[in-house]
Amino acid sequence: PSIMKKRRSCVLNAVKPCKTPRTEGKTCVQDEEGVDEEEEAQQDHQLSSSSVGDIGVIENITLKNFMSHHLLGPFSFGPNVNFIVGNNGSGKSAILTALIVGLGGKATTTNRGASFKDFVKYGESAADVQVKLKNRGKEAYKIETYGDSICIEHHITSDGCRTCKIKNKSGLVVSTKKEELTAILDHFNIQVDNPVSILNQEMSKQFLHSKNETDKYKFFMKATLLEQMKRDYIHIKQTKAVTRDQVERQEECLKDLRQLFLQKKERYESLSSFDDMRRTLEDLKQKMAWCLVGEMECRVEQLKEQIEQEESHCKHEEKLELCQNKVVASEKKLQEIQQKICRATEELDGSTEESRTLKEEMKVKSKAQNNQEVIYFSAENKLKQLEKEQCLVRERILKINHSGRSHEAEQTQRLKKISALRKQLEELEAESSLLNQEIKDKQQALLKGREEYDKLR
Structure with a gap:
């Protein structure tokens, strides 16, 4: 089938009139007798090559x-x-x-x-x-x-x-x-x-041995595609009827849509000034907004003034309350102080005699304290002298210990002196310890006297 189709297309191409270029002032007319030998050879070559x-x-x-x-x-x-x-x-x-x-x-x-x-x-x-x-x-x-x-x-x-x-x-x-x-x-x-395209052995036997004209007609219709064309034609006819019904329904809908379109068009034309109205509306909205802003600002200023007045009034009231509270507190403190003064005067009147006796005792104790201080300072001076003597004795002992043993007599004397000095040193140390203990006792007594003196004051 493809070969036949190709050949048909080649034959159609071969019989198409050739186009020739136009020349100035002349037209070229070509007929069957004017075909050159080269064109015939070219067409034969095309037909031979198109057979493949x-x-x-x-x-x-x-x-x-x-x-x-x-x-x-x-x-x-x-x-x-x-x-x-x-x-x-x-x-x-x-x-x-x-x-x-x-x-x-x-x-x-x-x-x-x-x-x-x-x-x-x-x-x-x-x-x-x-x-x-x-x-x-x-x-x-x-x-x-x-x-x-x-x-x-x-x-x-x-x-x-x-x-x-x-x-x-x-x-x-x-x-x-x-x-x-x-x-x-x-x-x-x-x-x-299609039996014309592919004819097998069984189909060829049936075709050759068939004597029924109906079967041959069916074979003819099938081979020439008339049967397929008939089915396609029936399908197209049915589709055409369905399409026609749809077109009629759509035409009715189209009428309604046209009327609706005209209505919308008239409405649109009547609203030609819609843009101007919209711009005017926007301007009015802006003006209204600014008017509202001005009114709100005035109200805000009034409210601020009222708030300031209220705040100043409240501050004065608060100050007045604070002053009143302070006056009340001061009066209470004054009453308490007066009560304390009364009590103190009563106690002072009752304690004059005791103060006299305490003063006399204080004088006696101050004298005793002065005596103790004198004794303390004398003992302290004596202790310092003993410490100096102790240092001198130690130096002499060291000198004696470091000196050589040249003379036995001197050595014995020195030993005696050393022993005597050691005894003296021990006595001084014992006396120093006693003085230290006495100083400590005197210090404690002095501290007690000062505390009592402070209490009496």
């Missing part, structure tokens, strides 16, 4: 575990007519059946099985069919995505499930959807269920 299909042509097919064959292919096909010959069971029908399956046909279309699981080789779990189609030229299908060829792979399991992968020239999976495969077949004008 660029899209929708089968490049190769590969079968694996399909029907009774473990591996068939890849079979590469030429761009024109191809003949597959071989003995019975060599795989001719398998290739034709695989072509139908690989291009998305139904299992019943092949007349070789009722389900896809019937195409899996006995003893195997799955079968694979790979069909590669050409995709070159201006009419190529998604040339940026697929490239120069489109590979369609079908994987059939023994359960009857079939999955499809559509790959580009590099082997990358582009899609796995049936809609994409249908779009490719429609673009290439490939009809799997």
